[in-house]
Amino acid sequence: GAVVSQHPSWVICKSGTSVKIECRSLDFQATTMFWYRQFPKQSLMLMATSNEGSKATYEQGVEKDKFLINHASLTLSTLTVTSAHPEDSSFYICSAIRRGRRTDTQYFGPGTRLTVL
């Protein structure tokens, strides 16, 4: 079946540094990817829609300058957490839409756990 990967699976960084998380669709092309954030024992919150070749669309309340999204190719979207702070520590999950002739299917990556010290 279709696979979406994320790299790294976990990362620890110091406060003030930037961290880049990659989301790849391994066996299909995805013009649309999504980035979610999940706090411990809580639900997934949609952060932004990543569109290949154009600017990302951010959800209300998400700082676009803090969470930079680049969808440079049909199989790769990156999320960069800039000037990370402890409150940015979370589980970040991406998903990719595989367009089908009759229906579209969304596949989720395994997530990236970010810890900011």
Place this chain on the structure above:
Amino acid sequence: AQSVTQPDIHITVSEGASLELRCNYSYGATPYLFWYVQSPGQGLQLLLKYFSGDTLVQGIKGFEAEFKRSQSSFNLRKPSVHWSDAAEYFCAVGDGGSSNTGKLIFGQGTTLQVKP
């Protein structure tokens, strides 16, 4: 705005017993509804989805869900739970109105524990 509520944060059932996980949504028209399962170290896996048609939807791993418009519910059921079903379950509604844009609004999740 659409919203999803999963009233049960944590449920424990015995292996072999039946299971029902509740999900209520808030949306004016017919929504796109989904159930996902999340296991540690793995991505969310789609169990089943409802777009239109038959209100009883069959999914993978023996799960089914029934869309009840009058109750704004989309409860997940399984007649006999296996120990491997222990995981976090999320109900979600599509945030695209009448079109499936892929944007999802998730419920708070229900943690399922299975007793031997």
